[in-house]
Amino acid sequence: MPVPAVTLQTFQMQMRFDGLLGFPGGLVKPSEESLEAGLTRELQEEVGVPVAVTADDYVSSHLAPAPPCLITHFYTKKIEEAELIDIERAAVATAADHGLEVLGMVRVPLYTLRNGGGLPWFLSHSFISNSRAQLLEALQRLGLVPLRALEEAVRQADVRRADQDR
């Protein structure tokens, strides 16, 4: 249940303990708490401040094709820039998981530079599970990047990956 934080022109992801990029989140036992309560709890641990998540923030669910076949539930929450800065500071100051489950938070570049840098190069990184698809879905749904620009960014990301593998 990842919750990227959205502000004017940015979007938050994190470097996870396993070296992959992803969204804050974690496992929830439905018998013990609601999805939203579980995500709110995980956010407190991972970003260090309370960020209340409600059913209104729900975006989509996805069943992982490979074992352990987890269902990921994706939420987004739009926040003001001041709150984003509070989160970035708390993430390295008070978050219980900093340096353990979370190695750092990063803003996602939503622009494309003349040399192809920005979102296309960011998309060429390695992501956990379906979080790259979740990022693309959220950027489109929230109207942060036009569909045409997203498709072009994905194409350029593939080119960059191929270049690196040569």
Add this chain to the structure above:
Amino acid sequence: MPVPAVTLQTFQMQMRFDGLLGFPGGLVKPSEESLEAGLTRELQEEVGVPVAVTADDYVSSHLAPAPPCLITHFYTKKIEEAELIDIERAAVATAADHGLEVLGMVRVPLYTLRNGGGLPWFLSHSFISNSRAQLLEALQRLGLVPLRALEEAVRQADVRRADQDR
């Protein structure tokens, strides 16, 4: 002139404005300042606290094969954990470049998890210029990761990249 900060079991890199991972640094005009003075200035801008770099911290230089054929000079600086935490906090609080040239700082996982996560997956990301090679060189020189483990991590990173491109 990147300067990764080293503590017990971690190493710092940053997410750059162009969406790639790299080390703090920037351009220096040799007629105006020394390499070390230039790097110290860039560090102030990018991590928000003064980190004095000296010639003793120099590791290696590299001439980029493609235009604009920059020469990158690589420095490492070992710091205490308390200083690392100060830097992480300043990087999102007082650093002039935060949200502009720098989108976030991340700790590099120096371990390998049972599922291949950790350093191998981190090495499957996209890096600017030769910073991935600089990271590998530093981890070996500083004795943070044994050569054998580094070679295995590189191999596993390639496997992960190939898996993602399928």
